[in-house]
Structures are given as C-alpha cells and as structure tokens.
Amino acid sequence: MTVDRSLRSTYDIQILIIPYLDFTSLISLAQTTQLFRDLINPQRRHFVGRLLEIECLPQNGGEVTLDLLKVFPPTVRYACTRCLKILPHTKFDNHALLRLRFRKPPPKSRAGKQLCSWTSGYAKAQGLKRQGDLANDTFEKWMAREHPLVFAPTPELKEEYNIGICRHRRTCNECKFQSGFWAQNFDLTRGWRRRNGNRNQNVGTAVPVIKSRQVYTYHDASERFFPGLFPYTGDFPARRRIYRDYLIDRLPWCLYTMRCPGCERWQEFAAFRQPRMPKSRPRDAPVWDVQDWDVKVEEWRCNGCVAAADGEQELGRQLVELWKTLAGWEVKWIDYCLVDGWRHIGYLEHEDKDFSWTLVYRRARVESQLLREVPNVQEIAKMSGEVRREIYGIWKQYLQKHGEWPEGDLITTPWFKYWSYGYEAMEKRAEFLRACTDRVEADPGILVEYALRGEGYEAMVMSY
Ligand SMILES: [Zn+2]
Ligand SMILES: [Zn+2]
Structure with a gap:
C-alpha cells in the first residue's frame, strides 16, 4: 500500500510538476535529495537554461542596447553557454548581444516564459516530447495560445516571439577564439x-x-x-x-x-x-x-x-x-591649418571689394621698408612661427580696429572665421604637444x- 502511494506520487511529480518548473527550480529540486537527482538527472542543457535565467535577473543589470554614445557599466552581464559563466558585457562582441535572437527576453516574451519541459529519462519519451514541442512551436500556434484575440500580428508580437530564442548559442569572445570562430x-x-x-x-x-x-x-x-x-x-x-x-x-x-x-x-x-x-x-x-x-x-x-x-x-x-x-x-596638421588660413584672405578680397589686404598690410608696415612686399601663401608657409605670428598680428589688429573682434560680419566662411579668431589657440595646442614630446623624450x-x-x-x- 505505502509502496503504491509513493509510486503514485512520483508519477504525479514527473508528469504534473517537474515539466512545469523553470530551469532554476529544476536544478534546485535535483539538488535536494538523491531521489530527485537520480530522477531528474540534469543535463548540460538544463544548466545552460538555468544560466540563461540567471542572466535576466536584475542583479545582472538589464541589457546593452544599440546606443552608440551610451557607455554601459560592466555590471551588465550575460551568460556564455560554452564556458558556462556569467560575464560582463565587455567580454562579448556586438553580434552576441545586439541581435534580436541573442538579446535578453522580457518576462512576457516567448523565451521569457520558457519552462524546462523536462521529461523522464527514457530516450523514446524524450524524443516524442521533442517532436510534439517542435510541432507546436510555430508562430501561428503561439499566437493562438498567447494572443487569441489578435488577428493581425504586429511587428512587436513577432519580436516577442523571436527575442532571445537563440541565446543557448551565445558564446564569449574567448570561447569564440578557442573554438576557432x-x-x-x-x-x-x-x-x-x-x-x-x-x-x-x-x-x-x-x-x-x-x-x-x-x-x-x-x-x-x-x-x-x-x-x-x-x-x-x-x-x-x-x-x-x-x-x-x-x-x-x-x-x-x-x-x-x-x-x-x-x-x-x-x-x-x-x-x-x-x-x-x-x-x-x-x-x-x-x-x-x-x-x-x-x-x-x-x-x-x-x-x-x-x-x-x-x-x-x-x-x-x-x-x-x-x-x-x-x-x-x-602638429603637422595644425601647421598646415595655420598656413591655409592665408589663402582665405585672397578669397575675401574677391568677395568684398572694399577690402584690400595689400593696403592693410602696407599700412601696418609703414615704418619698415624691408617687409613691405605682401607675402603670398607659399612664402608664409616657409616662414618661422614668430614671423607668421607677426603677420597674423596685422590681421588681428585690423579686425579689432574695425569692430570685428572677437566676431563680426566681414568674414562669412566658418572655417576662415575660426582661423581668424582661433589662430592663437591652434598655435598654443601645437606648442603644448611639442612640449609634451620634449617631456617624454627626456623621460620615457x-x-x-x-x-x-x-x-x-x-x-x-x-x-x-
Ligand atoms: Zn565563454
Ligand atoms: Zn600580452
């Protein structure tokens, strides 16, 4: 009589309870007594299933999304199903996390509701169960089960059906390396x-x-x-x-x-x-x-x-x-920019007929007969930084005198505007980098x- 009853309750547990557990509960149950361990006999796929449930827990920090500017902390973790570890998201490549089928499923999605669907250890029973599951596993059947009143499936529902279903194939970068991926x-x-x-x-x-x-x-x-x-x-x-x-x-x-x-x-x-x-x-x-x-x-x-x-x-x-x-x-690029601005002075003369750089330049050089010839871009490129700065000084002075400093209407091109007002800033940055180079050369x-x-x-x- 007692034997009969215990057999009966094992049968109930096998058919009515265990298949409806999630993976975490299944493994926990298997760990309670020898009886259940022998009965459930957890396989690798059950441990993988538990790991995929663990990665969705709040302590593993939500999901990495396709946001190019947002920095996600390493507390956002995912499961690797090859080395069976929960790892920071930095250990995975983009495909492993961002593709729909690899993402963490929300609780109401198909993958989020997945149960362990355990069957007793007989190969034949497992095979039959698998066949039944596969036959039931179509989008239409899922819709009929989960959303019987919706007749036109929306993309959101398709997403709910597909999200996270391939996570058992997700592996970390190191595992992909080890397996030759x-x-x-x-x-x-x-x-x-x-x-x-x-x-x-x-x-x-x-x-x-x-x-x-x-x-x-x-x-x-x-x-x-x-x-x-x-x-x-x-x-x-x-x-x-x-x-x-x-x-x-x-x-x-x-x-x-x-x-x-x-x-x-x-x-x-x-x-x-x-x-x-x-x-x-x-x-x-x-x-x-x-x-x-x-x-x-x-x-x-x-x-x-x-x-x-x-x-x-x-x-x-x-x-x-x-x-x-x-x-x-x-430094080389900044140097190029510093010279390039002079080209725009020529354009400015074309645009604005009242403006003549030659005149401005000669007026500023009135006391020095030697430097009265207006240098062109090529000549300026060959000059030293100090001499160039002196010529730039003439331009700056002109802008200041005509109420164009620190900005004005005379110059319209954004780049030339930047050059005119930011010349000294560019020079400073180049100087700073040169000083850094000297520092690291002296002390590597x-x-x-x-x-x-x-x-x-x-x-x-x-x-x-
Ligand atoms: Zn791994
Ligand atoms: Zn190394």
Whole structure:
C-alpha cells in the first residue's frame, strides 16, 4: 500500500510538476535529495537554461542596447553557454548581444516564459516530447495560445516571439577564439577582407580584433591612444568637415579589443602601440581594406609582454616613438591649418571689394621698408612661427580696429572665421604637444608608467 502511494506520487511529480518548473527550480529540486537527482538527472542543457535565467535577473543589470554614445557599466552581464559563466558585457562582441535572437527576453516574451519541459529519462519519451514541442512551436500556434484575440500580428508580437530564442548559442569572445570562430571568415591572402561578403565588423586570426559597441570622441590621435595622459585646459583646434558648414573639435573613434598572443589577455588596441588602424573611425566601416598594410599581426605584443620580454627601457623607446608619430601628425596638421588660413584672405578680397589686404598690410608696415612686399601663401608657409605670428598680428589688429573682434560680419566662411579668431589657440595646442614630446623624450618613464600601471588603458577596456 505505502509502496503504491509513493509510486503514485512520483508519477504525479514527473508528469504534473517537474515539466512545469523553470530551469532554476529544476536544478534546485535535483539538488535536494538523491531521489530527485537520480530522477531528474540534469543535463548540460538544463544548466545552460538555468544560466540563461540567471542572466535576466536584475542583479545582472538589464541589457546593452544599440546606443552608440551610451557607455554601459560592466555590471551588465550575460551568460556564455560554452564556458558556462556569467560575464560582463565587455567580454562579448556586438553580434552576441545586439541581435534580436541573442538579446535578453522580457518576462512576457516567448523565451521569457520558457519552462524546462523536462521529461523522464527514457530516450523514446524524450524524443516524442521533442517532436510534439517542435510541432507546436510555430508562430501561428503561439499566437493562438498567447494572443487569441489578435488577428493581425504586429511587428512587436513577432519580436516577442523571436527575442532571445537563440541565446543557448551565445558564446564569449574567448570561447569564440578557442573554438576557432573568429578564424572562419578570414583569408590571409587577401588581407583583412571579407571572403564571403559577410561584413562582420570583427577580424579573426591568431589575433582577433573585436570592434567596440560605443563610439568615443577624442580631440586627436594622441588623445585616443593616450587618453588622459596630458590633460590640456586650453581650446582644442577645430576640425574641418568637408561639405559641412559646422566645425567640430572632436572626432569619433571606435575602440577595439584584441587578444594578445603573448599573455592571452584581451586589451584595447592602444596597448599594442600601432599608430595606424584601418577602420579606426566609424566612417571607415564596414570593410577592412588594408592591402597596402603589410603588418604581421601575429607578432604584435601588448605593453606588458614587451616589458616582460625586452625590459621597460625597450618599451619606453617604442612608446616614445608612438607618441612622436601621433603628436607629430597633429602638429603637422595644425601647421598646415595655420598656413591655409592665408589663402582665405585672397578669397575675401574677391568677395568684398572694399577690402584690400595689400593696403592693410602696407599700412601696418609703414615704418619698415624691408617687409613691405605682401607675402603670398607659399612664402608664409616657409616662414618661422614668430614671423607668421607677426603677420597674423596685422590681421588681428585690423579686425579689432574695425569692430570685428572677437566676431563680426566681414568674414562669412566658418572655417576662415575660426582661423581668424582661433589662430592663437591652434598655435598654443601645437606648442603644448611639442612640449609634451620634449617631456617624454627626456623621460620615457612617464609613458611606461602610464602604459603599465596607469588607469587609462584599464578604463578603456572596461568601458569597451
Ligand atoms: Zn565563454
Ligand atoms: Zn600580452
């Protein structure tokens, strides 16, 4: 009699209770007694199911969304179903999180309501159950079950049906590396180009390079590769956008996380001391076209590895070289801008018949017979900074005298306007960068300290 009753209750539990548990409760039940452990016999897919439920809990911080400017904290975590861990979102590439089928499902969606649908351990019973589930698993049947009164399905309902259903295939960057996923669409003979037209934004090799979700803005390349190293309080030079009327002082950049072949840690691209990065800006997307770029990515090593292998002195030498390249580009560009403004003086004479630069210039040079010849752009380009500044002084004085300072109606082009009023700011920035170069040349330790123990790179990787 007692035997009968206990058998009966096991049957009830098997048929009426266990299939309707969620994965978390299923595993918990299996962990209560030996009896249930033997009965339920949890498999890998049950543990994966529990992990996917855990990632939706509030303590794992909601969802990463397609917001290019928003920085999500690493407390936003997702499950990797290969290494069975809950990891910060920074460990996943964009596809693994942003595609509809990989997103965290809201509680009322199909994936959010999914139960463990456990069946007893017999292979035949499991097979039959699976067949039944698949036959029932169509959009129409789901609609009839969940929204019987809706006759025209909306895109929102389609989304509710599809969201999060492929999460059991989501893996982290490291697992994708370990399983060879990144190497799949890589063809060495054609450089970093897509072989199959798949415009995936990431590159896979022995050294995977994974694109960041967010777009970051920096004033120049030296700031992008050494963020926060030399704080500058002055005005940054404006960048000109061709075909656009407005000026901006920051440029958008993408960050990348790379796996160092030496220490196997994922780090920001800046830690590899490569000044040039194809696709480093959002506008460069979506194809990696680096046919003329003959670098051996496999040989790159992060700052830490170089310091460990060749010493900090060698690392310092390489970092100074990188700094000089980056700051050098910027100084050269500013120098070009400083000269370029003079071209616009000529245009101004065309536009405004009352204005004559020759006259203004000669009047200012009245006491000096030597410098009365008005220099053209090419001549100014060859002059030293001091002499150029002196000529600019004449222009500034003219503007001030005619009530055009610090702004006025005489100049209409935005770029020329900026140049006229921001000449000194540009000069100052170039001077500041040159001073920084002198500093790091005298003491490369500044850069070594920054690269190995500073907060800059760590912050970049964390915010990725
Ligand atoms: Zn993983
Ligand atoms: Zn390394």
